Amino acid sequence: MTPETRAAEFDAADPLSSFRECFTLPEGVIYLDGNSLGALPRATPGVMARVVEQEWGEGLIRSWNSAHWFEAAGRIGSKIAPLIGAAAGEVVACDSTSVNLFKLIAAALAMRPGRKVILSEPGNFPTDLYMIAGLEAQGLAERRLAPREALAEALDDEVALLMLTHVHYKTGAMHDMAALTRAAHEAGALVLWDLSHSTGALPVDLNGAGADFAVGCGYKYLCGGPGAPAFAYVAARHHAHLAQPLTGWFGHAAPFAFSDDYAPAPGIEQLLCGTSPVLGLAALEVGVELIAEIGVARLYAKSQALSEFLLACLADLGVNLELASPATSDARGSQLSFRAPHAYAICQALIARGVIGDFRDPDVLRLGFAPAYLRFADMAAAARHIAEVLGSGEWQRAEFNQRAAVT
Amino acid sequence: MTPETRAAEFDAADPLSSFRECFTLPEGVIYLDGNSLGALPRATPGVMARVVEQEWGEGLIRSWNSAHWFEAAGRIGSKIAPLIGAAAGEVVACDSTSVNLFKLIAAALAMRPGRKVILSEPGNFPTDLYMIAGLEAQGLAERRLAPREALAEALDDEVALLMLTHVHYKTGAMHDMAALTRAAHEAGALVLWDLSHSTGALPVDLNGAGADFAVGCGYKYLCGGPGAPAFAYVAARHHAHLAQPLTGWFGHAAPFAFSDDYAPAPGIEQLLCGTSPVLGLAALEVGVELIAEIGVARLYAKSQALSEFLLACLADLGVNLELASPATSDARGSQLSFRAPHAYAICQALIARGVIGDFRDPDVLRLGFAPAYLRFADMAAAARHIAEVLGSGEWQRAEFNQRAAVT
Numbered sequence: 001m002t003p004e005t006r007a008a009e010f011d012a013a014d015p016l017s018s019f020r021e022c023f024t025l026p027e028g029v030i031y032l033d034g035n036s037l038g039a040l041p042r043a044t045p046g047v048m049a050r051v052v053e054q055e056w057g058e059g060l061i062r063s064w065n066s067a068h069w070f071e072a073a074g075r076i077g078s079k080i081a082p083l084i085g086a087a088a089g090e091v092v093a094c095d096s097t098s099v100n101l102f103k104l105i106a107a108a109l110a111m112r113p114g115r116k117v118i119l120s121e122p123g124n125f126p127t128d129l130y131m132i133a134g135l136e137a138q139g140l141a142e143r144r145l146a147p148r149e150a151l152a153e154a155l156d157d158e159v160a161l162l163m164l165t166h167v168h169y170k171t172g173a174m175h176d177m178a179a180l181t182r183a184a185h186e187a188g189a190l191v192l193w194d195l196s197h198s199t200g201a202l203p204v205d206l207n208g209a210g211a212d213f214a215v216g217c218g219y220k221y222l223c224g225g226p227g228a229p230a231f232a233y234v235a236a237r238h239h240a241h242l243a244q245p246l247t248g249w250f251g252h253a254a255p256f257a258f259s260d261d262y263a264p265a266p267g268i269e270q271l272l273c274g275t276s277p278v279l280g281l282a283a284l285e286v287g288v289e290l291i292a293e294i295g296v297a298r299l300y301a302k303s304q305a306l307s308e309f310l311l312a313c314l315a316d317l318g319v320n321l322e323l324a325s326p327a328t329s330d331a332r333g334s335q336l337s338f339r340a341p342h343a344y345a346i347c348q349a350l351i352a353r354g355v356i357g358d359f360r361d362p363d364v365l366r367l368g369f370a371p372a373y374l375r376f377a378d379m380a381a382a383a384r385h386i387a388e389v390l391g392s393g394e395w396q397r398a399e400f401n402q403r404a405a406v407t
Numbered sequence: 408m409t410p411e412t413r414a415a416e417f418d419a420a421d422p423l424s425s426f427r428e429c430f431t432l433p434e435g436v437i438y439l440d441g442n443s444l445g446a447l448p449r450a451t452p453g454v455m456a457r458v459v460e461q462e463w464g465e466g467l468i469r470s471w472n473s474a475h476w477f478e479a480a481g482r483i484g485s486k487i488a489p490l491i492g493a494a495a496g497e498v499v500a501c502d503s504t505s506v507n508l509f510k511l512i513a514a515a516l517a518m519r520p521g522r523k524v525i526l527s528e529p530g531n532f533p534t535d536l537y538m539i540a541g542l543e544a545q546g547l548a549e550r551r552l553a554p555r556e557a558l559a560e561a562l563d564d565e566v567a568l569l570m571l572t573h574v575h576y577k578t579g580a581m582h583d584m585a586a587l588t589r590a591a592h593e594a595g596a597l598v599l600w601d602l603s604h605s606t607g608a609l610p611v612d613l614n615g616a617g618a619d620f621a622v623g624c625g626y627k628y629l630c631g632g633p634g635a636p637a638f639a640y641v642a643a644r645h646h647a648h649l650a651q652p653l654t655g656w657f658g659h660a661a662p663f664a665f666s667d668d669y670a671p672a673p674g675i676e677q678l679l680c681g682t683s684p685v686l687g688l689a690a691l692e693v694g695v696e697l698i699a700e701i702g703v704a705r706l707y708a709k710s711q712a713l714s715e716f717l718l719a720c721l722a723d724l725g726v727n728l729e730l731a732s733p734a735t736s737d738a739r740g741s742q743l744s745f746r747a748p749h750a751y752a753i754c755q756a757l758i759a760r761g762v763i764g765d766f767r768d769p770d771v772l773r774l775g776f777a778p779a780y781l782r783f784a785d786m787a788a789a790a791r792h793i794a795e796v797l798g799s800g801e802w803q804r805a806e807f808n809q810r811a812a813v814t
Contacts, residue, residue: 024464033468040464048459049452052690056633057431057447061440061763069633096681098655099506106545126665127656127681133669134652138513138547145667170665219682226463226476226685245541248505249534258533258577258768260552262540274503274534275626278633279686283459356468361665 003313003380010309010376016302019294023223023373030378030385032357034370035197035335038223044286051282072281073229073250073272079288080222080231083296084195084214085205091233092268093281095246097196097217100232101131103244103271104213105161107234108190109140110243112160116142119159119189121151125169128194132163148173151180155187162189166204167197167333170360172325174198174333178209185210196220199231200291201334201371202300206233213238218280221299221334221370223287229280232271239267248273294372302371304329306379307336310367313383319390324364335368345399349389355382410720410787417716417783423709426701430630430780437785437792439764441777442604442742445630451693458689479688480636480657481676486695487629487638490703491602491621492612498640499675500625500688502653504603507622507639508538510651510678512568514641515597515620516547517650519567523549526566526596528558532576535601539570555580558587562594569596573611574604574740577767579732581605581740585616592617603627606638607698608741608778609707613640620645625687628706628741628777630694636687639678646674655680701779709778711736713786714743717774720790726797731771742775752806756796762789 011017023039025031031039055067064070077091084091094100105118118132122145135141146154155162162184167174177193184191192213198204200221206214212235218228234242242264249255250272253263264270291299308329314321324337340346340363347359357367367382389395418424430446432438438446462474471477484498491498501507512525525539529552542548553561562569569591574581584600591598599620605611607628613621619642625635641649649671656662657679660670671677698706715736721728731744747753747770754766764774774789796802 024460026465026467029467031467037463037468037471039467040459045456045459045464048455048686052447052452052455052632053431056444057452058433060433060436060438060446061444061765062758063633064444095502095506096655096684098657098681099502099653102653102655102680106541110544122667124667126659126662126667129667130654130656130659130669134513134650134654137517137650137654138545138652140545140547225459226470227682227688228686229684230681243541243544245545246506246509247537247541247544248503248509249537250505252533252537255533256768260529260531260533260536262537273509274505274637275634277503277636277684277687279455279690280634280684283686351469358468361663 003316003383004377007376007380010305014302014376016294016298016371017375020373020375022290025373028354030355030382032355032367032369032382035220035368036358037226038220038287038370039373041223041286041290044225044283047282047286048279051279069276069278072278072285073276074269076281076285076288077231077268079285079292080199083204083292084199084216084233085207086233087207087236089267090236091231092271093218093229093231093284094272094276095230097194097215097230098127098131099246100215100230101128102134103246104192104215104232105131105135105141105163107242107244108161108192108213109135111190115158115160116140117144117158118142118161118163119144119146119151119154120163121145121148123170125165125194125196128163128165148175152183155183155189157188159187159189161192163192165194165196169197170364170366171337172332172335174331177211181209181211197333200296200299201303203296207235211235218284222284222291224284225280227280228284229277234268234271242270244271246273250275291372299371303334303369306369306371306374306376309376310336310379310383313380314386317383317387319383319387334371335366338365339363340365342395342399345395346389349394350385353385353389355385410723410790411784414783414787417712421709421783423701423705423778424782427780427782429697432780435761437762437789439762439774439776439789442627442775443765444633445627445694445777446780448630448693448697451632451690454689454693455686458686476683476685479685479692480679480683483688483692483695484638484675486692486699487606490611490699491606491623491640492614493640494614494643496674497643498638499678500636500638500691501679501683502637504601504622504624504637505534505538506653507637508535509541510653511599511620511622511639512538512542512548512570514649514651515568515599516542518597522565522567523547524551524565525549525568525570526551526553526558526561527570528552528555530577532572532601532603535570535572555582559590562590562596564595566594566596568599570599572601572603576604577771577773578744579739579742581738584618588616588618604740607703607706608710610703614642618642625691629691629698631691632687634687635691636684641675641678649677651678653680657682698779706778710741710776713776713778713781713783716783717743717786717790720787721793724790724794726790726794741778742773745772746770747772749802749806752802753796756801757792760792760796762792
């Protein structure tokens with residue numbers, strides 16, 4: 001049986017196949033980069049037109065009340081909550097992942113006086129590590145990095161916060177959230193999980209793991225649009241004694257009392273800072289609702305099947321690429337990464353054929369499997385393109401063109 | 408001559424009258440709240456549809472390069488720059504006003520070691536004052552408030568930063584930017600101007616005044632949409648030795664090198680933190696381009712004429728309201744505020760008639776004159792509505808309804 005024949009059987013049996021119609025995808029493209037920017041939900045343009053033309057254009061300032069703009073940050077947060085094992089009222093949609101990291105790193109430092117160390121791993125997503133730098137320069141934090149196999153022993157009584165990305169952006173390797181959270185708590189530290197590469201692709205159970213804080217991205221698997229607002233989670237048990245430093249008016253207990261003195265809102269809204277980005281939130285809400293409707297358990301099952309099928313197709317076609325991701329789908333997120341000396345050129349040659357993955361410095365070809373809109377047929381076709389690119393020397397031409405352009 | 412007749416003459420002679428057609432305004436509404444949320448430019452829905460459907464939907468991840476999303480923050484900043492007396496490369500569009508305040512307050516503290524005081528005035532816009540609170544709780548800052556007439560003497564060698572809003576949100580009173588900047592510098596302090604109620608309504612000359620930092624709002628006179636990205640300005644002379652604490656990957660010198668260590672971008676882009684909010688920036692750019700095309704000098708001249716005409720109409724109609732704004736238009740921004748014990752009820756009664764101003768606690772009725780789309784006829788009509796509301800007792804019914812709803 002050819003890969004294409006098997007793919008057709010899988011697609012016919014796929015309970016999620018009809019959801020592809022809920023997205024707009026360009027002709028001739030196999031989109032394996034939904035882990036970087038999710039595809040456009042078909043409902044989004046209509047919602048955006050309504051928000052812009054009616055809510056803003058006609059409603060003007062009145063829409064903060066009549067179109068419920070004030071509630072959007074908390075309302076969308078509560079729709080994200082069940083995707084990540086949180087309760088309504090523990091999640092809010094706001095700012096960027098980076099800004100939310102800053103709030104929660106600083107909040108953790110305030111909750112662990114006498115401890116200054118933020119523990120993470122080398123090679124974590126850059127902005128996670130960078131957001132420690134500003135607090136380090138202010139004398140408030142001290143960064144410590146330990147490889148994932150040495151994290152447990154690096155947890156000592158100087159550590160205020162263990163901060164990790166649940167699914168690694170480059171390899172897709174998944175941390176054991178429950179075990180690491182337990183280890184951190186045993187050392188007296190708090191835990192912050194970056195769910196950017198998890199949310200909407202696989203089930204997460206923050207409250208089951210006893211996590212303290214989390215952040216995540218709105219523009220990847222949640223399909224909220226380029227640069228969509230991010231989200232932040234704080235376990236309800238911490239709400240009453242949280243102190244995050246971005247104390248803006250939207251996080252105030254009574255913003256329209258216009259008092260000179262800051263008093264935090266009692267719930268998760270204390271994480272808000274400036275005025276909510278209404279247009280970005282409107283697009284995010286469409287994506288969140290759609291992903292919630294499909295359901296993360298079904299999405300993860302399909303994502304695992306997709307990546308396993310792609311590997312099988314590559315094997316069938318005799319492709320020999322070094323896998324940089326965990327070999328079993330239970331141990332990884334919704335992506336496969338391959339290590340190859342000419343990864344950049346291979347990625348460019350694939351893009352020229354309409355197979356859009358991405359390259360991550362220095363030698364990683366990264367393919368993401370957003371299960372809401374990909375078909376098994378896409379896997380078979382992608383595998384054949386990869387085989388042809390590697391077999392034909394196309395990647396060498398792509399590399400030559402790149403070097404010619406640079407020099 | 409009736410107010411209406413005079414208004415018709417003014418409108419006929421108004422060189423900006425044709426620009427009203429560049430905005431969408433609802434039927435039956437006199438919109439005097441453009442200082443809170445600017446009206447919708449007529450071009451915005453089409454631009455948003457293109458960005459959502461083509462750039463995101465068709466271009467997907469490729470649009471970061473092909474649609475120039477990466478450059479949007481700096482490009483829009485450089486379009487804002489001439490509106491505020493800054494050079495291209497000194498302004499960037501990003502985050503919220505509140506978040507940008509935090510970056511620049513913290514940057515000022517880092518540039519003035521040994522000084523911890525942030526000096527502002529009581530009654531400044533709340534988020535400006537609130538953004539000091541987080542840094543105070545971290546032990547990094549100390550807030551000092553002095554009434555505007557006592558600011559000069561409050562500037563001592565403990566002050567790291569003088570932080571003021573150029574045009575007061577409640578009264579419209581305008582600070583003397585050049586004189587206060589000079590006074591702060593003589594005391595060894597830096598200066599941060601919040602231009603939220605200035606930008607796009609009147610000329611500002613940051614570089615002429617020798618200012619150090621500024622922030623401003625995208626959703627008021629710039630017509631960037633609800634919760635639009637804000638902007639931040641840093642004088643070029645400070646770029647090489649700036650240290651702001653929100654050290655995210657979009658502010659990195661080489662974000663896609665994915666290094667573990669933070670190194671700031673050399674120019675104004677070092678103020679970026681997370682991934683740029685593409686949808687919000689797209690709407691903001693439309694508004695900025697339109698306001699820049701009209702020109703702030705012409706806008707301010709018309710704004711002054713509008714507010715003076717409204718005051719004249721009210722006088723003609725025998726309306727007696729206490730002015731909370733400076734009496735001469737040179738001393739105020741693009742708004743008039745009136746103090747009245749029943750301001751809330753009066754505001755509600757006016758809104759019921761389609762005259763949308765706003766109420767600011769405890770007793771201020773605030774009317775804003777966004778000069779890009781208001782007519783002198785709107786002033787005459789607004790004055791007549793105000794006279795009728797005050798004369799008829801309508802505001803008493805509005806107050807009764809409000810109390811009935813609350814109790």
